[in-house]
Amino acid sequence: MRALAPRSCRLVLAALVGWCSPIWANDADKPAAAAPPGRFSPGERPFSATSSWNTPIAPNARFARIDWPAGALFGVAWSSYSPAIHVSSASDPLVSVEHPASWGRPAGILSIRIPADADGAPGTDGELLVIDGSTVHNFWQFKRLGAERATAQSYAEADLLAGSGWGRRSPFLGAGIVAAGASQLAGLLVQAETDRGEIAHALQIAVDAAYARPGRDGEAIASDGRNPEGLLQEGQRLAIPAAIAMPDGLSPLGQKVFRAYQRYGAFVIDVAGGVTNVRAQANAYDEATIAALQRDLARLSPLLQRVEQPAD
Template sequence: MKLFSILRNRKFRLRTFAVMMSIALTIILTNTSASSQTPTTRDPWLWPFSVTSIWNMPIGSGARYIPANIQKAGWFGVDREYFYKLKASDPSRLVYSPGSWTKRCSGTNSMNISLRVPDSLIVPDATLNPYSTPNNASAFLQPDGKTLVQLEPLARCEKGGPIYGWRYFPDLSLYGEGIGGAHFGSGLSSIGGSIRKGELTNDQPIRHAIKLLFWGKKYYYYSSSRPGYRWPADRADSVASTSYQGTNYAFVQGTLLAIPPSVTESSLQLQTPGGKKLFRVLQNYGGYVVDDAGWDAHYMAVEQGVTEEFKAKYGYDFENWTGAFYDDVMKLYKALNIVDNNSPTTIGGGGSTRRAPLAPALPPSP
């Protein structure tokens, strides 16, 4: 009887253990499935623009890929962008055009608009030593909850003082297509396609196209028949005719780049969580060329604060010239191809299917 009791207890414990493991596995699988499910709603401020916007449309099965021949760069960095939701209770401050690219807070020409911003808001001017002239593309959501005012390069040097930046016109709706904006090298959006805070550190995929910058002297093409840009861009840099010296006719401002479906995380031997997340967004949505890096660097456009939270999460810098994450990112850039049939009627290359589900519909506009 004693032996039988021992065996029975052992069987009970084993059965209990198996049940508990099954429950735990079910919870894990459920949570994993839930974390990857497509949302049914979205916050227009955090995930803006229409379902059919270039920023929200996944790559299509009809995409025609051609080589981009992007090489390793000496530096990987970010093009920081600044986004603000304005409150009617904040003071109204005038906006002026920058005095110059290097002395932005010296401008005196009005941009014919005032913005309600807190007096504490400061965005530093450019500096010559060390040399730093960031684009500082920016977007201000007006208190009406839908109107976007876009400026570049944003600067505000004094608390309570005026704001500086060239204004993109016309203002756009957060609920519209969202193509145009204050990336004045291309005329593309300041806020559409930006990697937002939380997107590199949470457990969700990035569900929109991103924005990329390369060295125009090395990569961007210019000729009379293709003057440095293509749809959806509506312009190139003012010095494009002399500064763009690339030889690939398809590689210009507005070009959509993506990683072909034949390439995998395994084939690239990616090592880092950040590298793998960027791989997925570049394969499923791609990235648009929006400005000139100006030197031997590859940039991605991110919301101010992204690099700080990235380092806090992973323990290493997003911007770098060495290390495992830098190596991963360089592999991604080298794997990029041009989606040469991206057009107003075939966004992302068109086709019968998409590499990711479409964005959920926006709530009604205010």
């Protein structure tokens, strides 16, 4: 059973004040969650400051409209097809995870401490993220076989402090298990971060497979688009132009997503069946927050446009 974040007066208050959360003029001004040196806390912004995930849209960027079909569906993946985040500790069981060769890594058995309740997410992808120090381990089709044994059908890892969040094309090496080869933590909605303040990075989007063209763009190292008549390629950056006003009536989290879409945009990193989704941490948030965000994204996502090269 998927664990939900506990409700408390403090979280309710955080949700209420989210309506007027400050927009930080400089990311350095943002308060950061405390973490020991060499370790990463889920409340922090992942990856290096120079990563494209953490780089704002250029003020002179050009935009190209996306001809979303009238029946296009938009939403948020949360209860399935989105990973839980677990932070390993010395008291967790030492689990041997057997995996085949994938994303430039040989087949092998990874030994890592994983909380006893951690398992793959609902859905055929069975994703799981485990943070160990400054490394995020990305598993696809993770299956717990016992307290100290598990299997995964694909595996990759990324450095949360110095890495870019993207894979490497040559020699080929994935940073995560999404189709573009990026870490699945890159661009994920994480409650510890959104409770603290604004979203200070680009978001990740899994585009409806019907709209995904073959080939990759930007820093993607792979892709699984199949429709030659599709609208987008994996690796492309989308954003809402700054001239577009925020729609009225958005939820607190929806407002933060809108501001992130305008300042940092989103990267297409995977495909989904029948819907274009952002992804939210599975073992966090609550149903009311996600339901409100689902309604917001039906209004916000059609506003996204492709980010082209800056104007000369």
